[in-house]
Amino acid sequence: MAENNYTEDNIRSLDWKEHIRLRPGMYIGKLGDGSSPDDGIYILIKEVVDNSIDEFVMGNGKKVEIKIKDGKVTVRDYGRGIPLGKVIDCVSQINTGGKYDSKAFKKSVGLNGVGTKAVNALSSHFMVYSVRDGEKKMAEFSKGEVLQDYPVEKTDEPNGTYVEFVPDDTVFKKFVFKLxxxxxxxxxxxxxNRGLSIYFNGQRYLSKNGLQDLLENNMDGDPLYPIIHLEGDDIELAMTHGKTYGEDYYSFVNGQHTTQGGTHQSAFREAVARVIRDFYNKNYEASDIRQSIVAAISVKVIEPVFESQTKTKLGSQEIEPNGKSMRAFVNDFLKEKLDNYLHKHPEVADILEKKIKQSEKERKELSGIRKLARERAKKASLHNKKLRDCRVHLTDVKNDRREDTTLFITEGDSASGSITKSRDVNTQAVFSLRGKPLNSYGLTKKVVYENEEFNLIQAALDIEDEMDNLRYNRIVIATDADVDGMHIRMLLMTFFLQFFPDLVKRGHVYILQTPLFRVRNKKKTIYCYSEDERRKAMAELGKNPEITRFKGLGEISPDEFANFIGEDIRLEPVILSKQNSIETILSYYMGKNTQERQEFIIDNLRVEKDEVEEKETVAEELIKEEQE
Structure with a gap:
């Protein structure tokens, strides 16, 4: 047997761009196609914009312009501009940048000098220019390689930096920017960054009241009491209570949105319960105090420690090296400011206590039925035919594939059978519904425990107590593109929005797009997701291709299904718009306004043109069935 020699010839040094291209996940997290807000293409934008924000924070330039068109991103700021002699180095040499001088960028977002280098290495086209005092220096790159190094030239343009890039489609396959x-x-x-104007595709974005504006623009319905907005050195906080279930947090460190929270968010959750208990001098349960809370917290930290390069979770235990602990810092701030606020605003303190007592009452009413439901779920999970689980879960923090974990919720045995046979057993689980779920619009959380199917979904996701236990990163509703499928989709969305709105707000819920047609000849098969794609496929394959119309998921064989839930999976994220609160959406789709909803169903069903009359009939039947 030949011996494997381990010699100097086996040791390979990668240059900076090769390393980034070989291990992009180390620099920008997951790649993705743009269907998730933390996909790499958005991290690329963020890495470029972060530099412009740091300029604004340092008092240079109050305007940033961002444009996205046909997959190309451009960012122009009006800060000081990169020193002209360092333009190429700053975007192509690791550990080169202004942020190592901790005085200049004490609390900046980007700290490792990697950001724009990663964008450069992962873009098929990357161009940068800097303007300083009437002089302009420009350079062009492709995949990190310098294509053109232009000489310095005179210009009338104002100072600042311009970056344009097109993500490399060999790295980010079939990507689409979701605006x-x-x-x-x-x-x-x-x-x-109050006072900063950002122009995105020509539209101006500006905030005057910081985190207070964030809550006002993102809350579902009206707050129970006016938003409490508190500020101190290196900390800003806005909080109120709403009418939906769960706890809703927006947390930030040095301007970075920590979507997965971290030590500052944990410190706030702990401190708010402690301060409110002390204020009322009553030992309320923390869960009753925080039920329906909506809060945003922003802290500034010197040398923050994040749990990954994409900075989505803060790990710092201290506010600065060898300084006050994060817990003590947040607690001391709330102890002074929130306690003062409640003393000065007795009407708010009164509303808040009523809310806490209401949550306590509801929790006690649920405790008996909850116990029964848990026992039922436990028995069911031992022989749960509804859930075919996967091996890896989102809670497996040390597993590289935790972000890929997906739960498909399907209708009927044939569809769930096809997905089960073709899925990746490591990261893809399947939950099979029996018929149509209950319409839970307007019902209380009691229904989640009384309804076996809802109770089992809740148990499968493990989100009864808090979102941090969520077992799957993506919850994918996989139903047919017909009237029944759309109805089931709406009933599931009602369940999630009513009882677990955070799942939707945090971008965990998706709709599976499955092909409507298969167009093929002897040499090639093309799956088409729209009429337009079908026409293009027919043109590409030439004379008389074979066309199959898929009417339901159950018609697609397991072998074929592997094509739609693997690398090329097409997912449509469920996004809540700023204009529509959950309350508005639910009352529109699931309330009594039958005519409007019938029109919506008719407009949104994906069926052939000659089936228009059939669409109207099924929509009428659906409304009638719901009323009965």
């Missing part, structure tokens, strides 16, 4: 995700990112920059 609502970009818009949300831009709003967050504005809330955290």
């Amino acid at each position: 609502p995700f970009v818009e949300k990112m831009i709003w967050n920059y504005c809330y955290l």
Whole structure:
């Protein structure tokens, strides 16, 4: 047997761009196609914009312009501009940048000098220019390689930096920028940087009241009491209570949206319960105090420690090296400011206590039925035919594939059978519904425990107590594209929005897009998701291709299904728009306004043109069935 020699020839040094391209996940998290807000293409935008924000924070330039068109992103700020002699180095040499001088960028967002280098290495086209005092220096790159190094030239342009890039489609396959995700990112920059104007595709974004604006723009319905807005050195906080279930937090560190929370968010949750208990001098349960809370917290930290390069979870235990602990810092701030506020506003203190007592009452009413439901779920899970689980879960923090974990919720045995046979057993689980779920609109949480199917979904997700236990990163509703499928989709969405709105708000809920047609000849098969794609496929394959119309998921064989839930999976994220509160959405789709909803169903059913009359009939039947 030949011996494997381990010699100097086996040791390979990668240059900076090769390393980024070989291990992009280390620099920008998951790649993705744009269907999730933390996909790599959005991290690329963020890495470029962060530099412009740091300029604003340092007092340079009050305007940033961002444009996205046909997959190309451009960012122009009006800060000081990169020193002209360092333009190429700053975007192509790791550990080069202004942020190592901790005086200049004491509490900046980007700290490792990698951001724009990663964007450069992962873009098929990357161009940067800097303007300083009437002089302009420009350079062009592709995949990190310098294509053109232009000489310095005179210009009338104002100072600042311009970056344009196109993500490399060999790295980010079939990517599409979803503008609502970009818009949300831009709003967050504005809330955290009052006075900064960001122009996105020509529209201006500006915040005057910081985190107070964030809550006002993102809350479902009206707050129970006016938003409490508190500020101190290196900390800003806004909080109120709403009418929906759960706890809703927006947390930030040095302007970075920590979507997965971290030590600052945990410190706030702990401190708010302690301060409110002390204020009323009553030992209320923390869960009753925080039920329906909506809060935003932003802290500034020197040398923050994050749990990953994409900075979505803060790990710092201290506010600065060898300084006060994060817990003590947040607690001391709330102890003074929140306690003072409640003393000065007795009417708010009164509303808040009533809310806590109401949550306590509801929890006690549920405790008996909860116990029974848990026992039922436990028995069911031992022989739960509804859930075919996977091996990895989102809670497995040390597993590289935790972000890929997906739960498909399907209707009927044939569809769930196809997905089960073709899924990746490591990261994809399947939950099979029996018929149509209950319409839970307007019902209390009691129904989640009384209804076996809802109780089992809740148990499968493990979100009864808090979102941190969520077992799957993506919850994918996989129903047919017909009237029944759409109805089931709406009933499931009602359940999630009514009782677990955080699942939707945090971007965990998706709709599976499955092909409507298969177009093929002897050499090639193309799956088409729309009429337009079908026409293009027919043109590409030439004369008389074979066309199959898929009417339901159950018709697609397991072998074929593997194509739609693997690498090329098409997911449509469920995004809540700023204009519509959950209350409005639910009353519109699931309330009594039958005519409007019938029109919505008719407009949104994906069926052939010659089936218009059939659409109207099934929509009428659906409304009638719901009323009965």
